[in-house]
Amino acid sequence: MTEWEELDLLWGDAEEMSWQERALCAQTDPEAFFPEKGGSTREAKRVCLGCEVQAECLEYALLHDERFGIWGGLSERERRKLKKRAV
Incomplete structure (x- = not known):
């Protein structure tokens, strides 16, 4: 792997983290985003x-x-349906 390819990978990781750091869920109770089966x-x-x-x-x-x-904003089931519609 060239130096430029390594930098691209690192930059991609940095960009990925930047949106995660700005996410409101990072400042909220994580359990709300992973409810028990049948939970709200x-x-x-x-x-x-x-x-x-x-x-x-x-x-x-x-x-x-x-x-x-x-x-x-979508549950696993909703994401699955979205993917099926996109195919």
């Missing part, structure tokens, strides 16, 4: 609605196939 997602989704990085969060979850929790 209302509180987490409310936080997501006001978050400036909601789109980045959802994109991350879709690209990394996150299977648990609320990401970008």
Whole structure:
């Protein structure tokens, strides 16, 4: 791997972290974003609605196939449906 490729990887990681650091969920109870099966997602989704990085969060979850929790305002089931519609 060249030096430039390594820098690109590091820069990508830095960009990834910057949206995560700005996320409202980072300042909120994480348990709200990972409710027990059948538990309410209302509180987490409310936080997501006001978050400036909601789109980045959802994109991350879709690209990394996150299977648990609320990401970008959507539950795992909602993300699965969104992916199916996109295909």
